[in-house]
Amino acid sequence: MKPLLRNSLTSLVCLLASSAWLQVYAQSAIHPISAYTQAKKHAIVYDKPAPNFFEGALLGNGGMGVVVTTRPDAVVLYFGHNNVWDIRIAEDFKDEIGTFAEVFEKVQQIPDTLEKLTDDPWYREYNKLTTANYAKPYPRPFPCGRVVLGFDRREATLLGHKLDIATGVCDVSLLTKDGKHLTLRVFTEMEHDRLWMRLLDAEGRDASNVFDRIRVIPDPSTPKEFPTYAVTEALTAGTLAFRQVLPRQEPADYNPSTGDPGERAFSLIAKTNVPLEKKPRINWDGNQEEMHELEAALGDGDELLICVALAEGLDSQLPARVEKLDVPSVEAASFRLAAEQATASWQQYWDKSGMRLADEFLECIWYRNLYFFNCAAKDGVTPPGLFANWSYNNIGTAWHGDYHMNYNTQQPFWMTFSSNHLEKNLPYVQLVENLMDVSRKWARDYYNLPGAYFPHSAYPVTMTMNPYPVPDWGWEICETPWTVQGLWWHYLYSGDVDFLKNRAYEPIKAAVEFLVAYIKRPEARGGDRWDDDRYHIFPTIPPELYSLRPGFAFNYDVNIDLALTKFIFNAFSQMVQVLGTQAEDGTIVESIRDILTNFPDYPMAKSPALGPIFVSVPGEHDKVVYNVPLPLTTVFPGEQHGLHTSPDTLQWLENTFRNQQNEGGNDLVFLNLQAARIGLLDLEQFKQQVNYSLLPNGTATDMVMQVHGRYSDQTNFDFMAGMGIWFENFGLPAVINECLMQSYTGTIELFPNWPMDKDAQFTTLRAVGAFLxxxxxxxxxVRWVNVISEKGATLKIKSPWGKKGFIETAGKKWPITTELIELETTSAEEIILTLE
Structure with missing residues (x-):
């Protein structure tokens, strides 16, 4: 079922007078877009009950996530939180796993005549050993339970819901038996893990209560070995709550009576403004039935207010008594204050950037995914995993709901830079910082090398070893530079030298130290294997392709390894110049220069129909069906190739794009962003793929696109749709941004992949160099261009009119005489380009 793409009929005035950039615009006669007002046009409307988890409205504050579903007889809210995990972890077989050198030597001895490595008895058993820890069901996001608000269908009918993405307010519509329209207004606070509900009439006034019961339900997936949750039923105070302890130790080691200092806990508390009571009912077989535990009847009243709070933390620090938790009084004044603060927070968020597009579908996708991202991530909270902060039972727990560092984790954060939401990249920065200890330890203990080797999979729990050390995945070298790439981008787009020094320098340096040492190993240069004197990245694994092969076929000089290694080497060399660390880092810079001077070429093949193409690894043919779009990774994320490259290279890139086959699942953002970077994205085909992937809740899931790769005619093409809300696809705004503006080379280019016959306007997208x-x-x-220089860097921008038009800044105006405009700027300076 497809979501209904309806426009809201209401609009509010966006109160943006306090934003700095608006004050600048007020003096320039160039009118910015009110993103808040534009976002209101893209409400998500459902005109019938939405009982399925993937039909419900998504709410959140970056920590707590809520799915608002509706049944013909109830509103059901599912709660989750980025901080709430089953934190148990298996770290068995540390000694048996051995070291890289030991495993490498054994794999070298396996005959290259075998079809796959697991045909060798030793490797087959080693493969089982190294996957055993990951086979445990934990760690995983832990669902925080449900709240059911039920009503008598004889008294009311549920009509549907509408989610206003401008404010994060979900209105559930009901019709009473006497024809009155009621609205249950639902929203989350943005600074506190609390959700509010209020019943309103058609005029927005408090309405008499039509709901007859409320129930709080712990998640059914709670392991039996966990301590039984503690129940609070303070009926006269209108409160139902439970408290769940989350053990740190595995079942064999856990003693519920003594616990463990590191175990965590959470409480879900529902509090109403009316007293509760237990009322028996007659069940289907005619017998009297008592209400369930944590279920109670709601009293009548002229108004209904409910607050649901989620509290989490260390078990030793989380109060056991509900009355000691931070739950405000449930009254109209508290509701109004919470609503005002939430609206102000959303207005501030939309203040950052905006756009108005003639293509309504693309505009809708841009605003909705920015909304979802704000619900799913924020600084100071555990970074979201694969399925962010929405979960129920096993939904949201596939692959542990963890961090996969070969695109899944990085992809949603790609949009934070150009969308001018750098604050939303900080959770990713925190993740990298959290991974430093285990990554340094793995580089030292497993590889016997300096620096940090970042793991393929990781969890937001304490780790002392690589969680997934199987060579088929654990030897992907690209994941180390890929993990730290976003820290360098953060500096490039912000110009924040303090961030570079205090948060980016150490992780980037550690990654580079490992890469230099790994590439300079004797096995990776010369000898019988290499008929040249170049350095090679060996062994390695192409992401989602081939695994480790007998004889190491397809296990060296992978396209993405080369591109990302070159990217981070160049970034490190620039970082040393910016921070002035030549004295301590000069030796590393010299090694980088040596390696890049003797670096392999990017692997290529020939397509009979198209000519030269890039491929993922040397020796590959032109008919591979990829899962991750590897052949164009020199374009993105490698940023080695693009519209700025030579005509020959551009032709090879086009050949590659036309030839490439992708099976789907991992390419909705990735491949289309690559295409935009080289000006080849067909927007209509992009829209079709997005539409194919949309769920009723407005999010895009991972959908299979074709067979002949890992999928067959027996594959359910939507098999990933039920796994959870795919956080990675919230990166879709990045694709649209790259169609409207590109700046990754240091030169701003406008509308590089946008049809000139379609009107478009954007406000304060962020460019490299800290330009808005x-x-x-x-x-x-193009009618006008406005640039605000945050840091006073040198502005380079391609004139959209060639040698025509005018430049205006600091009260001066002069004609454009070159196609490439280059200006020295000062901090907070505004530059206006106009045709007339």
Whole structure:
């Protein structure tokens, strides 16, 4: 079922007068977009009950996530939180796993005549050994339970719901038996883990209560070995709550009576403004039935207010008594204050950037995914895993709901830079910092090398070893530079030298130290294997392809390894210049220069129909069906190739794009962003793929696109849709941003992949160099461009009119005389480009 793409009929005035950039615009006669007002046009409307988890409205504050579902007889809310995990972890077989050198030597002895390594008895058993820890069901996100608000269907009918993404308010519509329209208004606070509900009439006034019961239900997936949750039923105070302890130790070692200092806990508390009571009912077989535990009848009243709070933390620090938790009084004044603060927070969020597009579908996708991202992630909270903060039972727990460092984890954060939401990249920075200890330890103990080797899979729990050390995945070298790439981007787009020094320097340096040492191993240069004197990245694994092969076929010089290694080497060399650390880092820079001087070429093949193409690894043919779009990773994320490269290279990139086959699942953002970077994205085909992937809740899931790769005619093409809310696809705004503006080379280029006959305007997209860029395309012509320099860097921008138009800044105006405009700027300076 497809979601209904309806426009909201209501709009509010966006109170943005306090934003700095708006004050600048007020002086320039160039009018910015009110993203808050535009977002209101893209409400998600469902005109019938939505009982399925994937039909419900998504709410959240970056920590707590809530899914608001509706049944013909109830509103059901599912709670989750990025901080709430089953934190148990298996770290068995540390000694048996051995070291890289030991495993490498054994694999070298396996005959290259075998079809796959697991045909060898030793490797087959070693493979089982190294996957055993990951086979445990924990760690995983832990669902925090449900709240059911039920009503008598003879008294009311549920009509549907509407989610206003501008404010994060979900309105559930009901019709009473006497024809009155009621609204249950639902929203989450943005600074506290609390959800509010209020019943309103058609005029927005408090309505008499039609709900007859409330129930709190712990998640059914709670392991039996966990301590039984503690129940609070303070009926006269209108409170139902439970408290669940989350053990740190595995079942064999856990003693519920003594616990463990590291174990965590959470409480889910529902509190109403009316007293509760237990009322028996007659069940289907005619016998009297008592209400369930944590279920009670709601009293009548002229108004209904409910607050649901989620508290979490260390078990030793989380109060056991509900009355000691931070739950406000449930009254109209508290509701109003919470609503005002939440709206102000959303207005501030939308203040950052905005756009107005003639293509309504693309505009809708941009705003909705920015909304979802704000619900799912924020600084100071555990970074979201695969399925962010929405979970129930086994939904949201596939692959442990963990961090996969070969695209899944990085992808959603790609949009934070150009969308001018750098604050939303900070959870990713925190993740990298959290991984430093285990990554340094793995580099030292397993590889016997300096620096840090970042693992393929990771969890937000204390780890002392690589969680998934199987060579088929654990030897992907690209994941180490890929993990730290976003820290360098954060500096490039922000110009924040303090961030570079205090948060980016150490992780990037540690990754580079490992890569230099790994590439300079004797096995990776010369000898019988290499008929040259170049350095090689060996062994390694192409992401999602081939695994480790007998004889190491397809296990060296992978396209993405080369591209990302070159990227992070160049980044480190620039970082040393910016921070002035030549004295301590000069030796590493010299090694980088030596390696890059003797670096392998990117692997290529020939397509009979198209000519030269890039492929993922040397020796590969032109008919591979990829899972991750590897052949164009020199374009993105490698940023080695693009519209700035030579005509020959551009032709090879186009050949590669036309030839490439992708099976789906991992390419909705990735491949289309690559295409935009080289000006080849067909927006209509992109929209079709997005639409194919949409769920009723407005999010895009991972959908299979074709067979002949890992999937067959027996594959359910939507098999990943039920796994959870795919956080990675919230990166979709990045694709649209790259169509409207590119700046990764240091030169700003406007509308590089946008049809000139479609009007478009964007406000304060962020460019490399800490520039905030706004522009308007109307009637086939760029009308104006506005740039605000945050840090006073040198501005380089391609004139959208060639050697025409005018530049205005600091009260001066002069004609454009070059196609590439280059200006020295000062901090907070505004530059305006106009045709007239």
């Amino acid at each position: 860029v706004s522009a308007s395309l109307e009637g086939g012509q």
